[in-house]
Amino acid sequence: MSIFKKGRIAIGVVAVGAVVALAGCASGDPTAPETASGGDSGDAIVVGSFAFPESEILGEIYAQALEAQGFDVSTKFNIGPRQQTIPALQDGSINLIPEYNGNLLAYYDTEYTERTTEDVDGALGDAVAKDDLVVYKSAEAEDKDAYVVTKEFADANGLKAIGDLTKVEPFSLGANPQFGELGYGIPGLKSVYKVNDVTFVPIEDFGGPDTVKALTDDTVQVADIYTTSPDIKSKDLVVLDDPENLISAQNVIPLLSSKIASDELEKALDAVSAKLTTDDLIDLRERVEGEEKASANTAAKDWLEKAGLL
Known part of the structure; x- marks a missing residue:
């Protein structure tokens, strides 16, 4: 695979x-055949x-x-x-x-x-x-997965792209449990961007509040958060560029x-x-x-x- x-x-x-x-839909079955005019x-x-x-x-x-x-x-x-x-x-x-x-x-x-x-x-x-x-x-x-850091962490370490994470090894990364095995997750981070010294922290909410909190309180330094999350703006987070199209x-x-x-x-x-x-x-x-x-x-x-x- x-x-x-x-x-x-x-x-x-x-x-x-x-x-x-x-x-909700008016019908009890949201996929019931359409009966509107012209159906x-x-x-x-x-x-x-x-x-x-x-x-x-x-x-x-x-x-x-x-x-x-x-x-x-x-x-x-x-x-x-x-x-x-x-x-x-x-x-x-x-x-x-x-x-x-x-x-x-x-x-x-x-x-x-x-x-x-x-x-x-x-x-x-x-x-x-x-x-x-x-x-x-x-x-x-x-709306896709993204490697995200706080602005403070990005500015302090000159982080703009995923490959720049080699500058901050070792670090912790928070994401859903499957991320540890997915091609665009930890394995791809290592094979595509040569980022090897990563402690993976599984978090169950798929980029939700628990993941964001772990990132902003520095429990993890990098997190997988979806690109349309309102927290990207409200928490002043930075989405790292992905020039190799890992994701x-x-x-x-x-x-x-x-x-x-x-x-x-x-x-x-x-x-x-x-x-x-x-x-x-x-x-x-x-x-x-x-x-x-x-x-x-x-x-x-x-x-x-x-x-x-x-």
Whole structure:
């Protein structure tokens, strides 16, 4: 098995600390066939989402952007992992969902070796076509694992990239227990960046509050924290650059049924992808998951207005 096997194949893992759904569906079964007007015409867009807040925010962005362009849109959010969303796309329960290109490729090929956005996107089109699905352009926005340090530690030791960690060996690194064996974790840190003297500290919350606390109180000096975590900004943390692409691309990308694919739909979704950044996702998550507790609907609407898409 390649050391680069992506560990976050089950999308629910992306935000284990925040999988509580923000809004339920009217139907008891979130994947029940759509009955809204136009449901049998092939023209209605049914936007789904995974069962965590960021995905619902992205689903709202897609839905509202398409409504603004005159599409007939409804939503079925908080469905579950890919083992549920891919069949839902195939049976027409939904026909569009915001995805992550690397994790999606890993669903189809657990041994994939593509690392960059361009390469992952290039392989993804053929992979999803097997299920009669289509992807359009991916966004700059990424939600992926990252090697993170405090700004104080980075400034004191001249740390900008993962390879710079050789300057501070030995050090402790906090991450989910699987990180000790994953290709982009401890084994990759050693083989790709030649960082060898690392004490691994397993922390169960996948980059959540316990991991952040361990980093900020210096229990660990480096941590695996996802790039859209609001703590990146609120705790003034530094994401180390990854010039060797140890961690594969995880760009936001629209996945849809080929039955609804059209030039007009592609243009509308490409316009969203062209504007959406990782910083935007951090800010959106902070609004929804932080003290404000804004609804995904409101946060999405405000972002679309600011981006000139409403």
